[in-house]
Amino acid sequence: MAKQELEQQRLDKVNKFIRHIGDRWRRFFRYKERHALMELDDRGRVWFVDDYHGERNYTHRNARWRGFSHGGTLKSLVNVFRYHIKKGYQLHHLYFDPGRFRGLGTPPWGYPDGELVLLKHAGLTLGIVAPALEEGAS
Numbered sequence: 001m002a003k004q005e006l007e008q009q010r011l012d013k014v015n016k017f018i019r020h021i022g023d024r025w026r027r028f029f030r031y032k033e034r035h036a037l038m039e040l041d042d043r044g045r046v047w048f049v050d051d052y053h054g055e056r057n058y059t060h061r062n063a064r065w066r067g068f069s070h071g072g073t074l075k076s077l078v079n080v081f082r083y084h085i086k087k088g089y090q091l092h093h094l095y096f097d098p099g100r101f102r103g104l105g106t107p108p109w110g111y112p113d114g115e116l117v118l119l120k121h122a123g124l125t126l127g128i129v130a131p132a133l134e135e136g137a138s
Helices: 003-023 072-087 113-126
Strands: 037-040 046-049 056-058
Touching: 003 037, 003 072, 003 113, 037 072, 046 072
Parallel strands: none
Antiparallel strands: 037 046, 046 056
16 A cells, blocks of 8 residues: 555544544534644645644644644644654553543543543544553563
């Protein structure tokens, strides 16, 4: 399969995952009925289209993201999505694990445990989150 086809498949899955995030709890990446999305241009560059401002942001290098309506944590997540689209890298399975954040006072992103588990399951199903290695496996 051609590189562009693989990137397009991963992009489609990332956009589905962004919709999952936007439809859950605090509705990040969603403003009213509009979801954020990522796009590939004809040169293979990845863009993020903001849900609130509708601005298209170039995600490569350290470009300034004008019209990005979310904070640094979600910007970092968008960058991880770009790496997934371009290289196939997956998010670590602990990224959405509620147990990882015990004792810190607040759950990540202000999401309750059940919501994080649902997001993790969606990411695993879409192939964006890497499955945990079974105990005892090398």
